[in-house]
Amino acid sequence: MPISLTVNGTPHQVDLPDDVPLLWVLRDQLNLTGTKFGCGVAACGACTVQIDGQAVRSCQVALADVWGEVTTIEGLGTPDNLHRLQAAWIEHQVAQCGYCQSGQIMQAAALLAENPSPSDDDIDAAMNGNLCRCGTYPRIRAAIKSVSEGA
Known part of the structure; x- marks a missing residue:
């Protein structure tokens, strides 16, 4: 069925x-x-x-x-109308190999919907479990912060 x-x-x-x-x-x-x-x-x-x-x-x-x-x-978002996080990812040059990035962005979007002004600790806790083998975690945090209301 x-x-x-x-x-x-x-x-x-x-x-x-x-x-x-x-x-x-x-x-x-x-x-x-x-x-x-x-x-x-x-x-x-x-x-x-x-x-x-x-x-x-x-x-x-x-x-x-x-x-x-x-x-x-x-x-x-779409190529013609990026979500704010997608634009921030580009601005902060987050992606290296890029494989994990769609999962990272979807996790970050859920975080910002729940907590529009997260601290660094909030970001680290929410993003824990989304692995980036290239190690761009500082860029990920910076991109999220730039989109947050606390930026």
Whole structure:
């Protein structure tokens, strides 16, 4: 039986087993490849998306357990209208290899929606678990701070 879900404001029907991870629905069925596979065990954050504004690791959310609207990096902004965080990422030259960046940005967007003026400690706590093998953590923090109301 098809399962209904809304991704980036668009309703979809997918006919897949209930236990298929959301990550694979996004990438393989909906062709939204901005969400990356990293580890498969929710330890790296590369697959972070938002469900009803909450940052989640899509590799660990079963299709049947999706409880609200899904937002991926493709739904956060567009090439012609970047989200403030995407623009800050460019301004602060955050990305090196770039692989983790969509997950980093989705986690940061959830943080700023909950706490528009985070301290450095708040940022570090919220971003903990989103790994960057290139080590651009100071740039990530600077980009988030530049978007925050406390900047």
